Amino acid sequence: MTMWRVFLITALVWSGGLWAEPEKALEQNDFAWGITLEPGASSPFYQLPLPPAVYEGVTRGDLGDLRLFNGKGRLLPHELSLPPRIKMADExxxxxxxxxxxxxxxxxxxxxxxxxxxxxxxxxxxxxxxxxxxxxxxxxxxxxxxxxxxxxxxxxxxxxxxxxxxxxxxxxxxxxxxxxxxxxxxxxxxxxxxxxxxxxxxxxxxxxxxxxxxxxxxxxxxxxxxxxxxxxxxxxxxxxxRSVIQPTSILNITTIQRGEQPGDYRFELPGRLPVTGMNVIPGEQNTLVRVSLYSRDDEQAAWTRRSSGRVYRLQVNETPFEQTSLTLNRTSDRYWKLTVDQVGGGLGEVLPTIRVNWLPHQLQFAARGEGPYLLAYGSARAKAAQAASLLNGFTPLEQEQLVSQSIAVGEPLALGGPAALTVERSYDWKQWSLWGVLILATLLLGWMAWSTLRQMKRADG
CATH class of the missing domain: 2.60.120.260 (Galactose-binding domain-like)
Structure with a gap:
């Protein structure tokens, strides 16, 4: 009995070591794509708007599969923030x-x-x-x-x-x-x-x-x-x-499909862009209609109404008279539907022009180590990064002095490629060994309990 107990304790300690083994740190090849960042001036922190390619390449809606590396491949602390749509000018x-x-x-x-x-x-x-x-x-x-x-x-x-x-x-x-x-x-x-x-x-x-x-x-x-x-x-x-509306980036939608119902139009964004508004421009002159915008993050999810209003494109005495903008609360949904009231003939035969207004995240990172730095994104292995507050405790004036926006953004390049977007299915001998030890330990505990119970019954007899 003593030998079995020694074996059981040894097995449990060994299995605990398997559980406690630290997870492998993320490397550049764990991400599908990357963008090189070249600093233009020496600074402890840098800030830049998140490039559009990042929104197209990430797999997580919270941008959790995004990391920064220095020139030696070491991870850098970073912070993402959404700028306000309306900014107050300096006093x-x-x-x-x-x-x-x-x-x-x-x-x-x-x-x-x-x-x-x-x-x-x-x-x-x-x-x-x-x-x-x-x-x-x-x-x-x-x-x-x-x-x-x-x-x-x-x-x-x-x-x-x-x-x-x-x-x-x-x-x-x-x-x-x-x-x-x-x-x-x-x-x-x-x-x-x-x-x-x-x-x-x-x-x-x-x-x-x-x-x-x-x-x-x-x-x-x-x-x-x-x-x-x-x-x-x-x-x-x-x-x-005075309050100033932040300038937004504009995305022209090139592919618009007609829906099953009259007056329905479907389109998809190339990524989870933080959308702040849209312009719906009728394709034909002298058009006045009431429209509604809906969106969803998944093709199987229910539609959520985001905005509605009248849009028109009129010609009055050879003077254009237009109202095409629709404001909405910021959302990062990818799939969109435009519904047009058919009273008055709708939009006619010509498809509308749709322009998406979006405001990118601001990315800040600490410049530890030598550059050039690498913005890596798109990974099935990466989990949501722990939120970092890089400049807490500094006044706005101090932050302005510490953070530089002088940084050149390169073109997207392949790192791990599309293979990094899927979880690799391989034989993990450590996992199988762990399960084997746990099952064997459970059987041994049951056998020991049964043996102890038999001995107690014999002693009573």
Missing amino acids: SLAPVKLFPLFGTRTADLQLLSMRFSRSTEQGQLTLEQRQLHRDRNEVLRGYLLQLWDGEERPAIRAIKLQWASESQGFIHPLRLEQSDDLSRWRPLASAAVMADLGYSGERLIKREIELPKKTARYIRLTRVDGESPIELTAVDRVIKG
Whole structure:
């Protein structure tokens, strides 16, 4: 019995070693295709839009069979992200009119503010700088700001205070009041502080004050404790950047098939492209129809409605009048169906022109080791890569300095070829040995239990 137990323990330990054997690391030939990336400048990180060929060659919808290799064939950490469809432009600065308010400590701030006002020819109230006589007992009480001229109010997010660099070692809570006519003032809800502190070689500066969305034209700035504020050299308004629609790539669909039902058209994308919109252009002039777009990721799956609307292509007094765009939530489905309402004759005999708008992923990777680098894709063996956050902890400005987009993208080339897209069926002696050991161990355990039970019965007898 002892020998059998020793054999059983040895077999289980050996089978555990088979289970624990690490999986073979991915190599370049485990992928069907690759694209060479040649850096144009030295940088720790690089970023580029994912080439269209990658979408055509991957086997996974999540792009999990994509890897980066350096010149020595070692894997590199990478990150994929989808850029927003609408991007905010950078903020801008513009100076505002700044008027110091000098007066005695008991003087009415209202009267001090009105000293700079005048009426324009259009009847508007504005401020202008005047050379005023300042008495000896007058001190700086605060500042009067005019945020903008004219009728249209700019999209102001904040104001930015400027003072002389030698003015350090202060922190002042501020009172902000707003007015449209310089006579009726109301407090701004947001708390405000200006500060310039230095300690152990470090300098902490707080000069920006956030403003509510609908701030009035005039702002009066004073200290909460009534003392004289630090002398300002200028005040800038921070104007919000306007939203800009990201430019998209365009794919012209060359193969469109008519469906079984009248008004149905089917087409397929070459890969799982992140689609953001489509243009459906009628083939015949003076066509106005209502259409619906459907998609699915698998040919056997049910259709999902993505968008609908009217499209038309008209000629009015020899002037083209068109509406062909359909917006939709971003999707990476490959199979599409266009359904056209047949009221009014549909699209006629001529097939429509379909243009797909899509926004590629942004690929970032760490440039470890020497180049050229290789973007490999298309593999049945590769599993989804663990998500990596390469630039967490860095500010947007630091990220801009660390990441270079100066990189040349080569043409697709074959690595493992189509064979890498299928799982190779081969005899795995380790797997068969493992199963054999487990089955034998199970039989031995059963035999040992049966033998022990027989001995117990004999002892009882």
